[in-house]
Amino acid sequence: MASYNLSHLxxxxxxxxxxxxxxxxxxxRPVLLFSGGKDSIVLTRLAEKAFWPAKMPFPLMHIDTGHxxxxxxxxxxxxxxxxxxELIVGSVEESIRQGKAxxxxxxNPSRNALQTITLLDMIEERGFDAAFGGARRDExxxxxxxxxxxxxxxxxxxxxxxxxxxxxNLFNGRKHTGEHFRVFPISNWTEMDVWQYIAQEGLExxxxxxxxxxxxxNRGGVLLAENPYxxxxxxxxxxxxxxxxxxxxxASCTGAVESEADTLDKIIQExxxxxxxxxxxxxDDRRSEAAMEDRKRQGYF
Numbered sequence: 001m002a003s004y005n006l007s008h009l010x011x012x013x014x015x016x017x018x019x020x021x022x023x024x025x026x027x028x029r030p031v032l033l034f035s036g037g038k039d040s041i042v043l044t045r046l047a048e049k050a051f052w053p054a055k056m057p058f059p060l061m062h063i064d065t066g067h068x069x070x071x072x073x074x075x076x077x078x079x080x081x082x083x084x085x086e087l088i089v090g091s092v093e094e095s096i097r098q099g100k101a102x103x104x105x106x107x108n109p110s111r112n113a114l115q116t117i118t119l120l121d122m123i124e125e126r127g128f129d130a131a132f133g134g135a136r137r138d139e140x141x142x143x144x145x146x147x148x149x150x151x152x153x154x155x156x157x158x159x160x161x162x163x164x165x166x167x168x169n170l171f172n173g174r175k176h177t178g179e180h181f182r183v184f185p186i187s188n189w190t191e192m193d194v195w196q197y198i199a200q201e202g203l204e205x206x207x208x209x210x211x212x213x214x215x216x217x218n219r220g221g222v223l224l225a226e227n228p229y230x231x232x233x234x235x236x237x238x239x240x241x242x243x244x245x246x247x248x249x250x251a252s253c254t255g256a257v258e259s260e261a262d263t264l265d266k267i268i269q270e271x272x273x274x275x276x277x278x279x280x281x282x283x284d285d286r287r288s289e290a291a292m293e294d295r296k297r298q299g300y301f
Contacts, residue, residue: 009197013046016185018169019148020050020132023183024057026173027130030183031088033119034060036072037248038205039134039186042194044083045201046185047132059086061131063119065111066093067229067250075206090122107219107231110253120156123180130173130181138190139278148187154178191246191278192271199264211244211262222255246278 023030032047034040047056060083062076080087092114095101100121101114123131137144145160149171152158164172173181186194198205215226215238224230226238229252243256244267261267 009193009200012186012189012193013049013197015188016043016046017050019171019183019185020047022171023130023132023173024051026171027181029126029128030058030130030132031061031123031126031128032056032058032132033134034062034076034087035134035248036062036068036076036206037134038194038198038209039136041079041203041205042186042189042197043132043134044079045203048083055083056085058132059088061088061090061122061128063090063115063122064092065115065250066091067111067227067252069206069208069225069245069248069251069254071206071208072248075204079204088122088126090118092118094118095121107233109229110250112250112253116156123156124178128180129175130183132183132185134186135184136189136191136194137187146182146184146187148184149173150182150184151175152180152182156180158182192268195264195268195271199268206248208245208248209267211242211259211266213240213242214256215239216241216243216256222253223257224253225251225256227251 032040032043034044044056044060047058051057060080076087092101092111095114095118096103101117103109103114104111122128135146137146145163146158147163147166149164149166150158151164154176166172175181189197197203216223217226217230217232217236217238219236223241223243225243232238241256241258242260244259244261245254245256247254259270261270
């Protein structure tokens with residue numbers, strides 16, 4: 001495997017570790033939001049380094065939509081066992097049963113937006129005052145607006161026009177009772193940085209990130225994997241293709257890309273030539289021009 005021990009990765013790593021330590025110093029009950037995707041896997045490695053030789057001083061929390069890829073859940077449980085940290089699971093299915101969330105209708109109902117309700121309930125129930133997330137500014141234009149420390153009001157909402165300045169690496173974590181912060185240590189990273197860091201650190205990943213054969217349906221230009229949560233409409237049929245996933249999310253809306261990249265080196269070469277962002281294949285992001293920003297205003301990750 002090629003070496004990706006690049007100086008800018010060391011700078012990005014140092015910045016992220018500084019932010020994590022700052023959160024541990026300013027807040028009483030932080031939590032790391034863990035999806036099983038590559039960005040949250042990188043966050044866990046950074047947290048390991050930030051507090052080594054002690055264990056990371058906060059739990060991991062997964063908001064389970066019930067529409068996960070099985071490979072992701074298997075990887076999550078394996079990683080938690082290795083780290084020896086607490087895993088908290090919030091269930092969207094339970095939120096639906098309690099009448100707090102309403103299942104979408106249609107051929108591929110997404111539970112992505114419903115995660116917001118479960119997430120805010122879990123933050124309030126557990127008393128978390130800061131939640132680490134793996135969002136990066138290069139992913140999507142709404143995320144590009146957000147600061148490292150993202151203040152959320154008592155309703156979990158984000159106001160993009162009223163963000164706090166972050167000059168000279170000074171982060172203002174002051175808040176009122178009931179408010180909390182989302183913190184994004186890898187905001188300045190790109191998709192390429194993430195993959196090079198994964199290669200440099202030798203991190204394991206869910207198998208769906210690598211090229212494999214899977215039955216998919218082409219729905220509006222998005223390749224959706226066969227799963228029990230979507231229904232074929234007239235004229236649609238599954239076909240076997242060689243694909244991989246650039247991002248991990250709700251199986252009913254996360255699109256795959258056709259790819260022969262079955263190693264980290266090949267993925268890095270593929271990312272270098274890509275002209276579409278990794279979220280370009282997310283069906284829920286295509287619902288409107290401001291789909292992500294609208295969800296973030298309401299309390300989404």
